[in-house]
Structure formats: C-alpha cells, structure tokens
Amino acid sequence: MIRLVLGLFILAFALPARAAVDIQTLTTPGGIDVWLVEEHSIPFIALEIRFKGGTSLDPAGKRGVVNLMTGLLEEGAGDLDSRGFSEAREALAASLEYRAFQDVIAISARFLTENREQAVALLKSSIMEPNFNQVDIDRVREQVLSGLRSDKTDPATIASQTFDAMAWGDHPYGSSGDGTEESVAALTRDDIAAAHRGAFARDRLFVSAVGDITAEELSALLDELFGDLPETGTPLASAANYQMTGGVTVVPFETPQSVAIFGHGSIKRDDPDYIAAFVLNEVFGGDGQDSRLMTEVREKRGLTYGVGTTLLPMDYGEMIIGQVKSDNSKISEAVKVIQDEWAKVEKDGITEEELNHSKTYLTGAYALRFDGNAPIARIMVGMQMIGLPPSYVTDRNDRVMEVTLEDIRRVAKRIYQPGNLRFVVVGQPQGLENTN
Amino acid sequence: MFRPIAFMVTLLLSSAPSWAANVTDFTLGNGMEVVVLEDHRAPAVVHMVWYKVGAADEPLGKSGIAHFLEHLLFKGTDELAAGELSATVSRNGGSDNAFTNWDYTAYFQRIAADRLELVMRMEADRMRDLQMTEDDVKTERDVVLEERNQRIDSEPGSLFQEQSRAAQYLNHPYGVPIIGWRHEIEKLNRADAFAFYQRYYAPNNAVLVVAGDVQPEEVRKLAETYYGPVVPTPDLPERIRPEEPPQLGERRIPFSDPRIAQPYVIRSYLAPERNSGDQVQAARLTMLAELLGGNGATSVLGKKLQFDTQLAVYASAYYDGVSVDKTTFGLIMVPTPGTSLQAAESALDEAVAEFLAEGVDSQQFERLKFQIKASQIYAEDDIQSLARLYGEGLTTGLTIADIEAWPDILLSVTEDEVLDAAREVFDKRNAVTGWLMPTASAEVMQ
Numbered sequence: 001m002i003r004l005v006l007g008l009f010i011l012a013f014a015l016p017a018r019a020a021v022d023i024q025t026l027t028t029p030g031g032i033d034v035w036l037v038e039e040h041s042i043p044f045i046a047l048e049i050r051f052k053g054g055t056s057l058d059p060a061g062k063r064g065v066v067n068l069m070t071g072l073l074e075e076g077a078g079d080l081d082s083r084g085f086s087e088a089r090e091a092l093a094a095s096l097e098y099r100a101f102q103d104v105i106a107i108s109a110r111f112l113t114e115n116r117e118q119a120v121a122l123l124k125s126s127i128m129e130p131n132f133n134q135v136d137i138d139r140v141r142e143q144v145l146s147g148l149r150s151d152k153t154d155p156a157t158i159a160s161q162t163f164d165a166m167a168w169g170d171h172p173y174g175s176s177g178d179g180t181e182e183s184v185a186a187l188t189r190d191d192i193a194a195a196h197r198g199a200f201a202r203d204r205l206f207v208s209a210v211g212d213i214t215a216e217e218l219s220a221l222l223d224e225l226f227g228d229l230p231e232t233g234t235p236l237a238s239a240a241n242y243q244m245t246g247g248v249t250v251v252p253f254e255t256p257q258s259v260a261i262f263g264h265g266s267i268k269r270d271d272p273d274y275i276a277a278f279v280l281n282e283v284f285g286g287d288g289q290d291s292r293l294m295t296e297v298r299e300k301r302g303l304t305y306g307v308g309t310t311l312l313p314m315d316y317g318e319m320i321i322g323q324v325k326s327d328n329s330k331i332s333e334a335v336k337v338i339q340d341e342w343a344k345v346e347k348d349g350i351t352e353e354e355l356n357h358s359k360t361y362l363t364g365a366y367a368l369r370f371d372g373n374a375p376i377a378r379i380m381v382g383m384q385m386i387g388l389p390p391s392y393v394t395d396r397n398d399r400v401m402e403v404t405l406e407d408i409r410r411v412a413k414r415i416y417q418p419g420n421l422r423f424v425v426v427g428q429p430q431g432l433e434n435t436n
Numbered sequence: 437m438f439r440p441i442a443f444m445v446t447l448l449l450s451s452a453p454s455w456a457a458n459v460t461d462f463t464l465g466n467g468m469e470v471v472v473l474e475d476h477r478a479p480a481v482v483h484m485v486w487y488k489v490g491a492a493d494e495p496l497g498k499s500g501i502a503h504f505l506e507h508l509l510f511k512g513t514d515e516l517a518a519g520e521l522s523a524t525v526s527r528n529g530g531s532d533n534a535f536t537n538w539d540y541t542a543y544f545q546r547i548a549a550d551r552l553e554l555v556m557r558m559e560a561d562r563m564r565d566l567q568m569t570e571d572d573v574k575t576e577r578d579v580v581l582e583e584r585n586q587r588i589d590s591e592p593g594s595l596f597q598e599q600s601r602a603a604q605y606l607n608h609p610y611g612v613p614i615i616g617w618r619h620e621i622e623k624l625n626r627a628d629a630f631a632f633y634q635r636y637y638a639p640n641n642a643v644l645v646v647a648g649d650v651q652p653e654e655v656r657k658l659a660e661t662y663y664g665p666v667v668p669t670p671d672l673p674e675r676i677r678p679e680e681p682p683q684l685g686e687r688r689i690p691f692s693d694p695r696i697a698q699p700y701v702i703r704s705y706l707a708p709e710r711n712s713g714d715q716v717q718a719a720r721l722t723m724l725a726e727l728l729g730g731n732g733a734t735s736v737l738g739k740k741l742q743f744d745t746q747l748a749v750y751a752s753a754y755y756d757g758v759s760v761d762k763t764t765f766g767l768i769m770v771p772t773p774g775t776s777l778q779a780a781e782s783a784l785d786e787a788v789a790e791f792l793a794e795g796v797d798s799q800q801f802e803r804l805k806f807q808i809k810a811s812q813i814y815a816e817d818d819i820q821s822l823a824r825l826y827g828e829g830l831t832t833g834l835t836i837a838d839i840e841a842w843p844d845i846l847l848s849v850t851e852d853e854v855l856d857a858a859r860e861v862f863d864k865r866n867a868v869t870g871w872l873m874p875t876a877s878a879e880v881m882q
Contacts, residue, residue, distance in 0.1 A: 002507050002534045041477065042816045075733075083743065086733035090803040093810030112810055139742065142772055146749045149697040155590065254694065257585035290519055290526075299519065302578030305586050325586050357527050364529015368480050368546055372817045 021370060023380065023390040026215050030223035035208040035380045035390065036215055039373055043113040045211030046373035047123075048381040052204040054104045055177025056237035056316065057195070063172075064144065064179015065187050069132075069195040070100035071140050076131040077122075085126070094119040096126065102177050103315040104385070105199055110374060113212045116221070124225050127200060132192050141184060148181050155259040155426040156323070162251055163244075163261040163321070163424040171240035173317055198234030205229065208380035210373040240317035246420040247435035248335070258331040258427025262338065263321030264420040269313035269386050275399050276407040277311060277415050282358045283350045284341070284416075285309030285322055292345070296337050297324065303334045320415060332431035335423055346416035349409040363397040459826075460652035461836055464659060466668045467640030471826050471836065472655045473647035475819040481648035482820050483555050484544040485563070486827040488643070489636035491616075492538040492609040492677055492760070498628055500580070500616015503536040505629045507576050509543065510534075511568040513561050518572055521558045528554060538610055539760045540831035546820070549649040553658055560662035563637055566630075573626045581622070584615050592693035596702075596872055603687045603868045604704055607678045608761060638669035643830045647823035677761055680706070686864040690881040692873050698749075699873040700770040701781045706866040709759040712838050718757035719845045720857035721765055726804055727796060727854065728767070728788075729753030734800060737767070740787040747775045747783045760832050765861050777871045777879050788862060796851035808846050 024036045055066045074089075074096060076082040089096055094111040096119075107127070111119035151157040161176055168174035178184070205226065209218050242265040267273060285293045285308045293307045309322035326334040370376050383392060425432055458474040491502045512518040525532045530547030532555075545555040588594045598613045605611030615621070644663065646655045683706065710718040729752035732738035741748035750770040757763060767788070771780035815822060829839040871881050 002510055039477070042813060044813055044817070083733045083739065086731055087799075087803065090731065090734055090807060093807045110814065112813065139746070142749050145773075146698050146770065151697075153695040153697045256589045257582070290523055298579055299575070302575040303582070305579055305583040325582070325590075327582060327585055330582075357523075361526045361529055364527075364548060365531070366529070367478060367548060368529070368531070370478055371480065371820065374817075 021376060021393065023393065024215055025390055026219060028219040028223050030227055032202075032205065032207065032222045032226055033384075034218065034222055035384060036213070036218055037210045037376055037380070038212075038214065039210055040212050042373070043212050044373070045111060045113065045116065045209060045213050046377045047109040047111075047209050048207065048374070048377040049107040049109070050206040050381050050385060051105045051107075051200055052103065052206070052315070052385065053199055053234065053236055054101045056102055056172040057199060057234045058172060058177070058179075059194075061183065062187065062191050062195070063175060063183040064177070065191050065195040066105070066199060067100045067178050068137075068141060068144055068184065068187060069192045069199065070098050070105055071144065072132055072136060072192065073098045073126045073130050075136040075140060076133055078125040078129050078131075080125070081131070081133065082136050085122070088118075088122055092119050092122065094122070096123055098126070100177060102173060108374065108378075116213075120221055120225055127225075128228055130196065132189055132196070134189060137187075137189060137192065141187070144178060144184055145181055148176075148178060148184065151176070151178075155253050155255050155257075156325075158251055158253060159259045159261040159323075159424050159426040162249065162426070163263075163422070166249065166422070166424070167242055167244040167265075167319065168240050168317065169243050171316070172237060173240045173314065197230075201230050201233035202226070203232045204236070206381050206384045208377045208384065210377040210380075237316050240314075242317060242319070244420075244422050245436055246418070246422055248432055249422065249424045250429060250432055250434050251424065251426045252428065253426045255427050256328060257325050258328050258425050258429045259323070259325050260331060260335060260423050260425045261321060261323050262335075262421060262423040263309070263319050264417055264422060266311055266313065266318040266320040266415060268318055273407070273411045273414065274311075274313070276403045276411040279355070279358050279362065279400060279403050280345075280350065280408050280411055280415065281309060281311050281320065282362060283354045284345055286358075292341055293322070293324075293338060296341055297334050301333070301337065303330045303337070307334070307338070328428045329430050331425060331427065331429045335425070335432065338423075339418065339421065342416055342421050343418040345412055346418055349405070349412040352405055355403070355405055355408060359400055359403070362400050366397055459836065459840075462656060464639065464664050466664065466666060468642050468644060468659070468663050468666075469830065470644045470646070470655065470659050471830065472650060472652040473645070473819060473822055473826065474650065474652070475647065475816075476649050479549045479649050480546065481549040481552050481646060481650055482544060482546050482823050483552060483559065484542055484645040484647075484823055484827055485559050486540050486542040486643040486645065486831045487637060488540060488641050488675065488831045489632075490537050490539045490541055491612060491614040493636070493675065494609065494612070494632070495628075497620060498624065498632075499612045500614075500621040501624055501628050501632050502541055503615055504577065504580055504621070504624050505632055506534050506536045506541050506543075507580060508568050508573065508629050508633075509562055509566060511566070511572045511576065513565040513567055515561050515565065516558060518568075521562065524558065525555060530555070536614055538614060540828065542827055542831075544823075552646065552650060552655075553662075556658050556662045560666060563639065563642070563663070563666050566633055566637075568626065568629075570626060573629070577621065577624060580615070581618070584618060584621060588613070588615060589618075592691075592695045593872065595693065596689070596691045596870055599689055599691060600702070600704060600868050600870050603689060604706065604764060605680060606683075608680050609677055610761065635669060636672075638672070639663055639666045640668035641672055643827060645823045645827045645830075647819045675760060680762065683866050687868045688881055689868065689870040690873070690876070691870055692876040694874055696872050696874050698770060699777055699871070700768060701777050701784060701869070701871055702766065702768045703781075703784075703867050703869040704764040704766040705861050705863065706762050707755065707765040707861050708757075709761065709763045710757040710832075710834060710838070710842075712833055712835055715757070715834075715838060715842060715845050716849075716853075717857060719842070720849050720853045721755050721861060722757060722846060723801075723804065723849045724854050724858050724861075725753045725755035725765065727800060728791065730804070734803075736791045736797075737769075737784070737787055740790065741769060741783060745783060747771060747780060751784065751787075758828050758832050758834075777873065777881075781869070781871075788858075792855060792858060792862075796854055798851065801851055801854075805847055808843055812843055
C-alpha cells in the first residue's frame, strides 16, 4: 500500500452531509431527541446510540470496569445466556456492537426491516437487563487480560500510554480505559453491575438512525427501546489538567523501528478558532493531501512510511498529537525535522497556496464521507454530541472557505508551541537522549 | 473482546448483492475489461484499475518488485510530476491509494462523480508513460524498507506468518512475502522496476472498475477516450506458476520472540481455491470456516474451547478462496493462562475430530444461510467493498457470472458436503503448524 491508512486517530471533526441528505430532527412522544435520514431503497436500518461518559466514569481503583461491563452486554441478557444471545442475533442476521471509549459508550446496531421488532427487543434486553453471569465475567476478563499482556510488548501502545500518563496524570485520560492487569483481575460482579447502573441514562443519551424506517415508526421504536432508562447516572468526569512540558522521553525497548508519539495541549472543539486550526492541521500533518510532514519526513528523506498529526478535542481536555515510526538509526533525524517544521509553522504560518489547496480538498471531500447508512448515522450522532445543528451540514463548507491567511497566522501562533512539544520515543533510538 | 490477530481473515461472507441489473461490463478494443457498478444515492465515484500481476509473478530473487513498483507509480509520468496525481486528486476533494497482493495490484481514487474524467485521464497516463529518477527510486526504497520495518519486523505475528508461508509453499511463489525479503528489497533498482512495469502494465492485463453515481454509457465513452488508445503488450504469457510438489509430512515451526506476550498455536492446511465454473469446493470450505470459527459464542471451536473446556481465550478458523492458485485453510487457538501450547494443540485437534464425528448443527447451519441472504442486502450499502469484490474476482480468474453465482453456490451447500470437505482438507501431511511463544525454552515442540 502506498500510504498508510491512519486508523490511529478518532475523527475529531464532524463532517457535513452531501447536499442530498435530508435530516429530520424529531422528539419522540417519550421525549427522546433523534436525527433521522429516511433511506427506503435497501430494507435495513442503521442505528447509532451514544452514552456520554465512557471509561472516564471508572471509579477510583476500578480502572477497566466500564470497558469490561460494555464487553459483557452481548454475553447474555434476560432469558438468554451468552450462547443464546449470540444465536438469537445470528438468527436475525443483525449486527449489534458495543464499544467503550474514553468519553463515550458506543452502540452500533444494524438490522433488517423484516425482523426489526425482534432485533430491537434483543438490543433492549442487552442494554437494560444484561445477566453478568460469573462464568461470562471470568471468560471475558481473560480476553481483556490477554490484550493487556500484549500491550506490554507493543511499542506503539507503550508510547501512547507513556505520553498520556505524562500529559494527564491521575485524570482517567492518563491511563488506559482497559485498566491494568491488577485492576481488572480485582473487578467483581458488584463493581460491574454498579458501572452498568451508572453508565446508561437519559441525560447522556444521543441517537441517530438512517434507513428503511419512517419518523413515526422510529419514534415508537425508540420509546420502546429507551422507555425504561433511568433519568440520570454517575456524574460525568471533571476537566483534565494538561501537565506535560516539552522535551524528549526515551523508553528503551528492543525493536528495529522506534515509535514516537508527539504533541502538546490544544484548543476545545467549540473554540471560535477551531475551524482555522483544523484547516491548518490539514496542511501541516493531515492525511488529505501531501502534508508538510509527509513531504519533509517521507518524500524528501525516506525516513518513514507514514507521519501525521491530528487535533484531539476530547470532552475534558484537548491535545494536538502525532505519530511517526522510523528505523532506530533514523528516528533522531525524523524528530529533528518535525521539531523544525513545528517551529517554522508557528513562526510563518502557511502560504496562501497551501491554504487554498487545503480548502479545495476539505470542501470537495465533503460529500464523500457519506457513503452508506451507518457512516451517515455516525456523523449525525457525532454532530449531536458536540452540539452542532443540522444546518451545519450546509454551512460547514462556507466556514472553511471563510478562513483567512490572517486567521491562520494568529491560530498558528496559538496552536503550535515548539517549547512545549514533547516526544515519547519507544525503541532503541540512536542519538536521542532524555531531556527534562 | 479478544483483539483480532493481524493476519486473521474476516468477512468470509461478503458476497455480491442480487441486483445484477446494476452491473454492466464490456471490453475495449485493446483488451481492457471494464465493469460499471451503479449506485446513485450519493454523487461520488470509485475509480479502480486492477492489474493481473502481483508478488507471485515476480522474477526469482526480485521479491518485492511488484509492491515497490506500486510505490513508484506515484513518481510521475511524461505529463505528471512526481506526486502530482495524488495532489490533483486531493485538490479536487478526493483521496487515492493503491495495494498489492500476490495475484493483483490495484490503484484507486474516490472522488466527486463529476471528476471521473480527470482521474481517468491521469490513471491512463501512468499505465504506459511512467518516468522516475534514480533519486526518486532510492528514497522510495527507503520508504518501503520503513514500511517493512513497520508492518513485518515490528510485528512478531507477521514475521511468523512469513516463515509459515515459506514453509507452506516450497515451490510456489506464494511462499515469498508480498513486501519482499529485506535483503532483496535493499537491492531492487530502477531497471528491475521498469522491466516489470513494461511487461505487465498494459490494457490487456488490466480491469477497470468504476462504481458509484455514473451511467455505463458515459463510462464507456470516457474509457474509450482515455484507455482505448493505450497500446497492449503482445503475447502476454498465461499465469502459470511453479506448482507445489506433493507434501509428504507435516511441517512444524517453533517460533519465539520476546515481543510475543500471548502465546498461541496456529495451523494452516493447503486448500483449493475458487476457480471459474468450479467454486463448489471453495464454497464448502467457506461454510466450514464459518461453522468452525464464525462467532466465538456460537461457532464449533468457540463453543468447545472457549465455553465447554475453557482452554482457549480465543479459537477460530479462517479461509479465503479468492486466489489464482492453491490457498490455505487455517485454525488458531489462543490458550488460557496455564494451558500449555501442547495441551492447546491437542484440544484443537480433538475439537475438530469431535466435529467430524458429531456432524453439523442444523440450526447453526440454517442461521448461517440466513446471514448469507442478509449479507446480500447489506452489501448494497457499501459500493466500495463491492467494487473491490469484483476487482479481486476478475484478477484471480473468476468471471462476473462466477462472482454473481457465489451466494447461490454457498446456499446450495449441504451439511454432508461440509463434512466431506473438512475430511479432505484436514490432512496434517498438508499442514504447517506453528507455536508462537516468548522464549525458545518456553515449551518444547513435539
């Protein structure tokens, strides 16, 4: 593959719809807000459900409990044991996926029109009345522990966990939401049941749907699905304090290629400068066109297969971070080039030509994101969570086009802070020393 | 919750939808095959050119040249500067990429439907008019070495897979890694790349797949304009690769690397592939893999090893029949702590033996068939995957009729046929068994 497909970063920017997308915003009789796009040409529905909170809700000493609890939702519910649940899901040819992230629990459902009611009943049962049988807890716990053991010998995971711990300290952002071998081993059924009670509530619910369903049918479906949810749950996490200084941290690890994670604090998603910062990052380290970092580190010098940066505005803290992998003998040069580019963009911003290219890419790419029912539903639920109105779909390209070179210069000085840039390098890097 | 292991093959059930009416195909005068898949729901298009050449077609000692050439295709032509094609695509709001397999190499762009002509003009240009400087070649070789560092040398599971394939295929080039052996990549040069390019990059060795908001007639006109004049390679040889000699005994690889935190056992058997007009055996093996390993809670291996005996954290089976020559059928078992690799392998063998004795669970078989029917509905929603399905099929010897017949062939498989296929494929004399562990002394392989 000529270019790495960056799966590392969460897409932090809600992207607009194709012109043809017709978003209906509804409030069900039961009071649930939902966005819907009707698409009757294929007989199935994609439903995207989000509960704010995620692994940031883990109580002290119980790191990993939200993750383990989420993994158990599909392991038996109501009258069905683990196998019974999976058999029922297969018999419907439905897909029900449950994933815990640091700020959110995401439930993605896809089911056929012909057995919609049964699929929704199964989904409801998994959210409202999971069994949490001890035998299932023990089995899934072993799977989580297996992953945690593998993390210990994975340089990229070591790098990001070291970086996060230095950046966020004791806040949940400072550690893996999967927990540690010790914390996960100690979790009890009571801990899991408590995490379940606290995670799913009406005050943190967001939902969107795309597919073969009318507004009326969807309203009834959601009131049935969420009618029994409690009004509120565990209080959400508090703001995180970014506490890392600039410099280089080397974590020795025997491997031919070093992995570096780099970055520093950044701005919030609702900051007035966010769109300018997003456009600027596209030029500097984005993946839409040949970014400055790809040009300097890969194309001109052959130091890496892939390098990129992203803005990461999380719910309780913000970063701009990047990743590069380079042979142990070359990583110090890659680090130097990135440091120089960081300083250069802070000082001089970007050229008018770069700005214009980035605008044409970003505004042109806009329609291409909407390639299927589930992707459209995911984009809509993401917009709801960060408080964007449906009209953003039609305004967004105008906002990108309005960004001026002046905005970029101002924002570049604000976003890029060469003195605060920290590299965490895992490997046996030649010519790199710890600083600070 | 178990994280997938890098080389596990998924999406066994992906199949073409039933709306054959929206597929149009034709062949240009110079031999280039064209397939158009219509989906008018969004104003976007995927434009892909697939070449019937891959890593298994490389000259001896030049491993990695097909993949290296794929990188060099971005280095410019008589009309395009290095990087200009990708830059032009992104400046028009699109994205592009490419990939290399043993049997094919493909280049694609996703872009607004009204820019199809732009990408087609550039793609046609680089089919024959590639140019690259020695400097470009040298720098890009460093990039490929870093890619190898990242994908293979930093991943012990991938390193093992290279060794395993090399053992599986003694004589057939599927035993050579797509990215190439490091010592051979280091010596690849411009002349090697050019020779390979001039021979294989030709309209009569390519398939064009255009999918999205397009009309077949419009695609035909554009294809005739841009690809039509491209000169074919005369006398392209048939793809006949060296065949495997009979395997006379199981091959076993004890593989240790301190970066392996979670030991596991994996075994692959040489297995038949899908062939034009002859896909039945592959369909039986596809159903077998789904029954044995499809879903942890309902599959045979998951039930027996994760639930009943609780000796596995994860157990599964995999098979991909899309291949020019013989492919592999695989079994994997990740043991729970305290279960030795020897005990894991024995339990895996026992589970398969029990399955052969007990037969297929009819209810599981029915559920699987319903899922195949449903997958045809879901497939309509993902035009890019569909384009890929056609490209892979048509560059590995299948026809459009074969691709469209596949779901029905899967649905016609019987329980007895699955068991027959299992008895045939599970022959240890055709197998490579690997133990992956942190240290050589962790366990002694029998």
